[in-house]
Amino acid sequence: MILSKTSQYAIRVLSYMINSDLQVFSAQHLIQTLHIPDKYLRQLLTTLSKAGFIKSIRGREGGYVFARNADRIYLSSIIETVEGMDKYTSCLLGFSDCNDDNPCSLHEKWTPIREQLLDFLNNTTLAEVKNNQITKF
Amino acid sequence: MILSKTSQYAIRVLSYMINSDLQVFSAQHLIQTLHIPDKYLRQLLTTLSKAGFIKSIRGREGGYVFARNADRIYLSSIIETVEGMDKYTSCLLGFSDCNDDNPCSLHEKWTPIREQLLDFLNNTTLAEVKNNQITKF
DNA sequence: TTTAAATTCTATATCATTATAGTATTTAAT
DNA sequence: ATTAAATACTATAATGATATAGAATTTAAA
Incomplete structure (x- = not known):
């Protein structure tokens, strides 16, 4: 756990989203699928939304979708947002x-x-993390 | 600060000791030279002593000396002692x-x-960290 | 033998991260 | 319009790492 737990959560969420066929992800669905503490993940999703990685759809049938293409989301950007680099x-x-x-x-x-280490974090995008063989999120 | 602050303190102390000409180092001297919080460093020195990196000389004129040769003290051993690997x-x-x-x-x-990273931590000894040009501890 | 300088022990305080709780707001379906 | 399902906001609690405090113990010098 060189990464903070919050960074791990953030990367796991986005990595799950890019590897899934769904388009919209409710907080409830992510909490149950990834086994991340309820309220903590909800706060984190708001943070990720404000940072522009995802965008929220409020109200019934709402949830979260990617706000930009995964090939423009770098690991270092995610980490910078949640704990700083x-x-x-x-x-x-x-x-x-x-x-x-x-x-x-x-x-x-x-x-x-x-x-x-920095080369890895600065140049690896979410798109590169997409891999059909992965079953662990 | 990928390393915990305590690991940083421990490595700085031992690295200073190996790079110095002195033989015995009092806690007071280390505190003033390295600018590490008094009581916290004293506790850490006891930990490093119990772990067998240094040994304490109690009483007046006391202090700490290396308990084994620096070429047998690995960075990973120090880290394992203070925060775990x-x-x-x-x-x-x-x-x-x-x-x-x-x-x-x-x-x-x-x-x-x-x-x-592990190769670096597991195979770098204090002896390899000895370098007359270093002035920062 | 007294004193001063040193380490050791144990308890408590502070701080940042992580986790929890409750209420307010938004929006689609009915 | 009402309701249900969803996100957003704000306050507080729990935890672990770091820092501080005071008393006890050891030992060499005076």
Whole structure:
């Protein structure tokens, strides 16, 4: 759980939606399917809606649909919305002024791994996560 | 801050010790040099002592010294002691039953990055972190 | 033998994240 | 119009990590 629980929930929801044939997803349906705490997920869905990943349809027969194409939703955007990306971009030992010229003791070895991690988060879209074989959400 | 603050503190202390010419380090000295909260660091030093990385010398003129050679202290051992390694070895989306045969939607892309991360934590020793050029602890 | 400097123990407080609860609002079907 | 099914808002509770506090213990120096 390097990701916060809230980030996990957000990615699981959107990943489920892109891998499903349904168009509209009610909060109730997502709660039961993904086993995420009721009120907590409802709040999160509102957050994801305000951030523009999904849009809500209020009232009876309502629910949530994608607000933009999945190939334009990056993992890092989702994470930035729910917990912020600082944790993933910053120095492993927490120094705000750590850089190549004035590194901490782990900087040299950590930098290439961070690069790969950020490359993954910054360049992986929801569309790339679509896979018919996946059964776990 | 992918690492917990406590892990950061622990690694900073040991990394400072291995990079210093001193032999014995009092809690007071470490607190003032590393700017880590007094009582919190004292508790942590006791934890690191009980875990066998350092040993304490009680009473006047006391302090802490390494309990074993730095080339036998791995980053993952330190992390395991203070916060546990589960967070770094487990599924990115939090599934306990995620594996190659029954993967989550991020499993395939995440696995190689996790491998590198674990390789770094499991195989980097304090001795490798010794570097005269480092001034940040 | 007294004192000062040090570690150890245990209890409590603070803070951010996660979880829960109740009410208000919206809208389609009847 | 009324009702039922849905989202939105706001307040509070629970949990875990981090931080603080004070008393107890140990030991070398004076």
